[in-house]
Amino acid sequence: MTSLELTHWWQPFTNVRAFRNNPRLIARAEGCFLYTEDGRDILDVTAGLWCVALGHGRQEVADAVREQLMTLDYAPPFQFGNPVTFRFASKLIEHAPQGLERVFFTNSGSESVDTAIKIAVKYQVARGKADKTRLVSRQRAYHGINVGGTSLQGLPNNRVGFPILHEVDFLDDTLDMEQSAFSRGLPERGAEKAEQLAAIIEQRDADTVCAVIVEPVVGAGGMVPPPVGYLQRIREICDEHDILLIFDEVVTGFGRTGACFASQRFGVTPDLMTTAKAINGGTVPMGGVFVKPHIQDTIFEAAPTTGPELFHGNTYAGSPVAAAAGLAAFEIYEREGLLTRAAGPIGQYWEDALHSLRDIESIIDIRNFGLLGAVTFKGDPSRFPAGAGVAVHNRCFENGLLARGVGDGMVMSPPLTISEAQIDLFVERYRRSIADVMG
Numbered sequence: 084m085t086s087l088e089l090t091h092w093w094q095p096f097t098n099v100r101a102f103r104n105n106p107r108l109i110a111r112a113e114g115c116f117l118y119t120e121d122g123r124d125i126l127d128v129t130a131g132l133w134c135v136a137l138g139h140g141r142q143e144v145a146d147a148v149r150e151q152l153m154t155l156d157y158a159p160p161f162q163f164g165n166p167v168t169f170r171f172a173s174k175l176i177e178h179a180p181q182g183l184e185r186v187f188f189t190n191s192g193s194e195s196v197d198t199a200i201k202i203a204v205k206y207q208v209a210r211g212k213a214d215k216t217r218l219v220s221r222q223r224a225y226h227g228i229n230v231g232g233t234s235l236q237g238l239p240n241n242r243v244g245f246p247i248l249h250e251v252d253f254l255d256d257t258l259d260m261e262q263s264a265f266s267r268g269l270p271e272r273g274a275e276k277a278e279q280l281a282a283i284i285e286q287r288d289a290d291t292v293c294a295v296i297v298e299p300v301v302g303a304g305g306m307v308p309p310p311v312g313y314l315q316r317i318r319e320i321c322d323e324h325d326i327l328l329i330f331d332e333v334v335t336g337f338g339r340t341g342a343c344f345a346s347q348r349f350g351v352t353p354d355l356m357t358t359a360k361a362i363n364g365g366t367v368p369m370g371g372v373f374v375k376p377h378i379q380d381t382i383f384e385a386a387p388t389t390g391p392e393l394f395h396g397n398t399y400a401g402s403p404v405a406a407a408a409g410l411a412a413f414e415i416y417e418r419e420g421l422l423t424r425a426a427g428p429i430g431q432y433w434e435d436a437l438h439s440l441r442d443i444e445s446i447i448d449i450r451n452f453g454l455l456g457a458v459t460f461k462g463d464p465s466r467f468p469a470g471a472g473v474a475v476h477n478r479c480f481e482n483g484l485l486a487r488g489v490g491d492g493m494v495m496s497p498p499l500t501i502s503e504a505q506i507d508l509f510v511e512r513y514r515r516s517i518a519d520v521m522g
């Protein structure tokens with residue numbers, strides 16, 4: 084690759100200038116491993132970007148995509164349908180939390196978030212509550228990069244300096260390393276932080292608040308499991324004040340927490356639920372917003388019968404190719420028991436492996452839930468200006484490991500197929516990388 088070629092692709096969320104000096108090119112992938120152009124294997128404990136839940140290179144998905152491309156590569160979704168996408172929608176609803184019986188397809192998590200916001204506001208307007216437009220998000224939240232999602236970002240770098248919606252309030256995030264460091268699974272303490280929602284609603288007036296959006300487990304912001312009882316309390320407060328609850332399950336969906344959706348794992352059902360990533364094993368861009376039928380009914384009843392009930396959608400929404408990949412992915416999810424695997428022995432093995440790192444002096448917190456994990460290092464801005472986690476992440480890649488750096492922390496979400504031996508390999512390469520960086 085010439086240095087000129089390296090300038091043509093402006094990569095997303097990338098320190099492009101650093102990349103050009105040290106290009107990290109991935110040439111192929113198989114199972115839980117990526118391979119660089121020079122043939123080095125990299126254990127992928129991020130499942131790509133939380134999406135390749137089935138492991139890389141699944142033959143059945145590839146075959147289904149090829150066959151679909153040759154049968155029906157594309158059909159317009161505006162005013163038309165196709166059988167494959169309807170079949171996939173039914174498969175998804177079969178696995179969805181009870182009561183979420185409609186799915187609106189998108190192409191990404193960001194589009195799912197903005198779609199959910201638009202449906203939520205449209206619903207309030209349709210039932211005569213046009214003043215209910217305000218949204219509530221959380222500090223540390225990541226909700227994608229479209230203007231709606233950017234406005235909901237609890238990670239300042241992703242919000243500041245961009246055009247945003249201003250009617251958004253933020254709950255504090257629930258990470259509390261003073262009280263709950265090294266918690267295994269859900270932290271016992273912290274549910275009272277949900278009461279902030281009641282305070283915001285009182286300040287703003289419930290008649291102006293449309294919806295609250297939360298990631299059941301915070302993902303990109305540092306993998307933070309909710310305190311025991313927190314999500315239940317958020318649900319109760321929403322119900323008390325006639326406010327919609329949106330779960331952003333773009334990361335937590337499709338087996339990551341040990342159930343198909345975190346909503347099911349935690350026993351809390353939202354009114355709308357955003358998804359993407361592992362919906363078809365991370366193979367063909369696709370997302371979906373799950374909606375309770377009464378929301379759709381209300382929007383339909385308020386709309387004239389002469390045109391679309393919702394003036395919203397994308398060219399590729401519900402692409403038959405993405406849906407065919409999804410049907411093939413679900414055959415694997417179901418056959419291999421992957422949607423619940425993280426709640427079984429492998430989840431326990433993962434938890435024990437992560438917490439075995441506790442003896443490392445530079446580590447000040449370890450968190451886990453299902454097949455999610457996070458480590459926080461003691462910060463040292465003079466040594467690690469971009470964050471200690473980012474420094475370790477860079478070293479990990481040299482040592483054959485892909486785990487994500489987020490400031491002073493690192494987050495992991497291995498493919499749901501990961502084996503005990505691969506978890507052992509993760510621990511070995513991770514320890515070595517931390518030692519190389521920290522000395």
Ligand SMILES: Cc1ncc(COP(=O)(O)O)c(C=O)c1O
Nearest residue numbers: 191192193225226227302331333
């Ligand atoms: C919780 C959450 N919501 C939304 C998104 C945006 O998804 P996408 O990158 O597919 O647009 C992400 C991406 O990581 C996410 O983690």
